[in-house]
Amino acid sequence: MANEQLRTAAESEPQATEKLSPSIHPQVFQHTVNQADMAISITDVRGNILYVNPAFTRVTGYGSDEAIGKNQSILSNQSMPRAFYQSLWKRISHGEPWGGRLVNRRKDGSKYLAELSISPVVNGAGEVLNYLGMHRDITEVQRLEYQVRNQKALIESVVDAAPVVIALLDIDDRVVLDNHAYKMLQADLGMAEPAPMLMTAVRASLELDSGRGRRTSGYLFLDREVRLDPPGGKQPRWFSCSGSRVREDAGTAEAFLAGQGRDYLLLVAKEITSLRAQQEKARVAALRAVMADEDRVSSLRESLAAATFRLEGPLNMMASVVGMLARRKGETDPMSVALADAVTAGQKALDELRSMIPGETREPIGPVNLNELLRDVLDLSTGRLLAAGITVNWKPQAMLPTLKGAPNKLRSLFKALIDNAIEAMNTRGCRERELTVVSKARLGGIEVIIADTGPGIVGTQQLKVFEPFHTTKRGGGHLGTGLPSAQQVAAEHGGFIEIEPATARGCRVRVLLPLDRRP
Numbered sequence: 001m002a003n004e005q006l007r008t009a010a011e012s013e014p015q016a017t018e019k020l021s022p023s024i025h026p027q028v029f030q031h032t033v034n035q036a037d038m039a040i041s042i043t044d045v046r047g048n049i050l051y052v053n054p055a056f057t058r059v060t061g062y063g064s065d066e067a068i069g070k071n072q073s074i075l076s077n078q079s080m081p082r083a084f085y086q087s088l089w090k091r092i093s094h095g096e097p098w099g100g101r102l103v104n105r106r107k108d109g110s111k112y113l114a115e116l117s118i119s120p121v122v123n124g125a126g127e128v129l130n131y132l133g134m135h136r137d138i139t140e141v142q143r144l145e146y147q148v149r150n151q152k153a154l155i156e157s158v159v160d161a162a163p164v165v166i167a168l169l170d171i172d173d174r175v176v177l178d179n180h181a182y183k184m185l186q187a188d189l190g191m192a193e194p195a196p197m198l199m200t201a202v203r204a205s206l207e208l209d210s211g212r213g214r215r216t217s218g219y220l221f222l223d224r225e226v227r228l229d230p231p232g233g234k235q236p237r238w239f240s241c242s243g244s245r246v247r248e249d250a251g252t253a254e255a256f257l258a259g260q261g262r263d264y265l266l267l268v269a270k271e272i273t274s275l276r277a278q279q280e281k282a283r284v285a286a287l288r289a290v291m292a293d294e295d296r297v298s299s300l301r302e303s304l305a306a307a308t309f310r311l312e313g314p315l316n317m318m319a320s321v322v323g324m325l326a327r328r329k330g331e332t333d334p335m336s337v338a339l340a341d342a343v344t345a346g347q348k349a350l351d352e353l354r355s356m357i358p359g360e361t362r363e364p365i366g367p368v369n370l371n372e373l374l375r376d377v378l379d380l381s382t383g384r385l386l387a388a389g390i391t392v393n394w395k396p397q398a399m400l401p402t403l404k405g406a407p408n409k410l411r412s413l414f415k416a417l418i419d420n421a422i423e424a425m426n427t428r429g430c431r432e433r434e435l436t437v438v439s440k441a442r443l444g445g446i447e448v449i450i451a452d453t454g455p456g457i458v459g460t461q462q463l464k465v466f467e468p469f470h471t472t473k474r475g476g477g478h479l480g481t482g483l484p485s486a487q488q489v490a491a492e493h494g495g496f497i498e499i500e501p502a503t504a505r506g507c508r509v510r511v512l513l514p515l516d517r518r519p
């Protein structure tokens, strides 16, 4: 009866459909619908079922004889809101298709999630004659979707709760995903994004190690220890960083075949500041001992050099007197002879003194992080700074490029400058005592400013202080070789030291060391 209804409705209408290819028999359509893997039903305008295909029976449990003549509402679970069906019917009765998800009930009472689409079948006049319903059971798909969603939420909460800094970076080092620890670090450092800075430090360390070829299995880099110098003179922080490549499938049609995707870098940084602080303590103590030794040797060198320098003058004078006497009174004159003997003995003693001057030790050239080095020097000077009541204003650039140089020599250079600054401020009448140390990458090199609030160096003295044995310091013990030696070290590194003119107060010394010049 229902099939007859269907046939009558279809036959009675002039078909405004597309022309069929002569090679396709109209029955092919029936076979297609019959054999389709989707539950298909055709209803009248009230939703009464006129036809169902075998897939409908497989999905719902209703055979065609049980379904035909019944309303589609046999599948209703009576749990969807009334408004849901109202809007469905509103659309289809206006000749518009509808699609959505709903809970259905099978013949045996079990529920399933259906993805349903209903298309009105209209005649040439645009009147709705029938409805074509197609649906499939998507309970399993939905379960998998939820499983993925739940797993994502779980992974996100684990990543968020992890006590290590985690950030996913795109190829431009932009952070596309981060965790709570990362956000905390960002807030602590008062920086826009710490990840690019960590990456710059990692790359610098990889560059330095490029020859060593360390095995990192699936990682791009593993356990790279890098240092961040937060702004505002805060203590440096150390991180052990590992990075691995993460690939995301693009999900586009083109990418489906070509296997295209986007690469990301998963950066995991574990803070090791407290561990490093202990190691640093030990290192600074060892450094202090080495520097003290070097200080002793260099002051011996300085004293001997000054002694020979001072002896040379009178000896030269005596030698010219001997010459004069010999010309006037003859070479055999007893006074000339005695004086000539004295000059020779004096020269011999001077040569012996010169040979006792300890030679410079050759220091291997290596990578130097000037922030680290300056921090060492400040640490070494802590006692003196505290004793003199000097506050330190340490302003390092958060990430400095590494330069190649002789670390001990450079340390002595900055120590000499900082010692000078401390001494200049540690005088009576100097009320404001502030030492400012700034590091900055500039002009293809690294610029370090060491400024104090002491009495300063007057214009005429600003060049003279670099001359050997020239000192502006009152009292004994100063031979005036600190700045000349420092200047020599700077020159050996292809750089220079200058005293900036016209500073309002105190002295401002500028050191510029190029990055690409080997000493």
Ligand code: FAD
Residues within 6 Å of the ligand: 041, 042, 043, 045, 046, 047, 071, 072, 073, 074, 075, 076, 077, 078, 082, 085, 086, 089, 090, 093, 102, 103, 104, 114, 116, 118, 131, 132, 133, 135
């Ligand atoms: P009802 O009281 O039958 O309907 C709820 C509301 O829907 C009514 O208040 C009314 O506003 C509106 N409505 C119902 N019938 C009509 C109508 N003939 N004309 C205008 N408005 C109407 N439902 C499912 O739950 N699962 C299915 O898989 C499903 N497939 C369908 C396939 C087709 C081709 C069509 C045409 C409908 C389908 N429906 C399906 C809808 C179904 O016909 C019922 O409307 C629905 O099941 C709600 O039934 P009910 O007994 O809960 O409420």
